[in-house]
Amino acid sequence: MDKDSRIFVAGGAGMVGSATIRRLKDSGYSNIVSNCYKKRPAENPGVSFHELDLRRQAEVEAFFAGHRPEFVFLCAAKVGGILANSTYKAEFIYDNMMIAANVIEASFRTGVKKLLNLGSSCIYPKFAPQPMKEEHLLTGVLEPTNEAYAIAKISAIKLCRFYNEQYGTNFISLMPTNLYGQNDNFNLFSSHVLPALIRKIHLARLLKGKRFDLIRDDFLRNMDMELDGADGARIVISKDTAEDDLLRALNGLGIGRDQKGDVVVRVWGSGNPRREFLHVDDLAAASVFLMERRDSKEIGEFVNIGTGVDLTINELVAIIKGVVGFDGIIENDLSKPDGTPRKLLDVARIKALGWSQSIPLERGIRDVYAWYTGGAKEISGQ
Secondary structure, three states: OOOOOOEEEEOOOOHHHHHHHHHHHHOOOOOEEEEEOOOOOOOOOOOEEEEOOOOOHHHHHHHHHHHOOOEEEEOOOOOOOHHHHHHOHHHHHHHHHHHHHHHHHHHHHOOOOEEEEEOOHHHOOOOOOOOEOHHHOOOOOOOHHHHHHHHHHHHHHHHHHHHHHHHOOOEEEEEEOEEEOOOOOOOOOOOOHHHHHHHHHHHHHHHHOOOHHHHHHHHHHOOOOEEEOOOOOEEEOOOOOOHHHHHHHHHHOOEEEOOOOOEEEEEEOOOOOEEOEEEHHHHHHHHHHHHHHOOHHHHOOOEEEOOOOOEEHHHHHHHHHHHHOOOOEEEEEOOOOOOOOEEOEOOHHHHHOOOOOOOOHHHHHHHHHHHHOOOOOOOOOO
């Protein structure tokens, strides 16, 4: 890529897309265009954003015909945790398949020089050997709780591979491990495990400090306008919501007090599954590195992007407790699913290509927590 190459970052309003744009700008690239769906983001000034629904083929074709990007970062996706994946299976497979098919086909039709497709480690079988190597793809059954999303991402990998084989395109695919970072989704009904835990433990800290004003602000900031209490009754959140109703809303989210008055956070599952986490800025660095220096023939069908190190969910909780400053009680809710027992990527191939991660997990979590609480008042003395 030249510094003035026309670059399209699909999904630039999301966590991965915004991090990719920041990395590109920091690397000296200036001719960047992106898309958003309905609402244009306030950050990344100087980037041209267009309201474009990537699920609509006609819109995508018109956009590519008009802007003629030379390089494409396919960062757009519908994402979520176990609850969202299990609840909205149709949307997860349809939206992600349409996004990938439309962008990849339009890239081929308009002569894009190189496309980078971002997937997910959930593409691997539920009981894949650990750590998971690229050749383990499609060697076993998928995890049921994210099967729809995984099938869509596998389809995108195969699209890139078959376009390369049939048409000689230079489309590459990256499969990152679990991501976290600035602009992550903290909605407790659709987020991934790490941001969900950060927010739940943050709310528990506020409850311990009896800061109902900040709890109310947190709900409103995250657009939690209606929540269900533990009894199933609907609670409307506003600037006037009473403390008792806030307590009921917290209880519905698995945050409350025990009979002794100690603050308790209930965490889904046994806490024993092992997960690997990569800061989104590291993924952005890997993406730009590979777009600049490596082609599809060097990478192969796809390449894993991760740290090569994992930990249990309970170990992750302990780190987050320390970062947040919460000394209350954690309980494991065994009525909730664990998901895949372990998801650790083999990162030998990406290291051989010349890249490795640089942001340690605890430092990354501290950065994310500082970003999340940046607009809120802190609890003095806590």
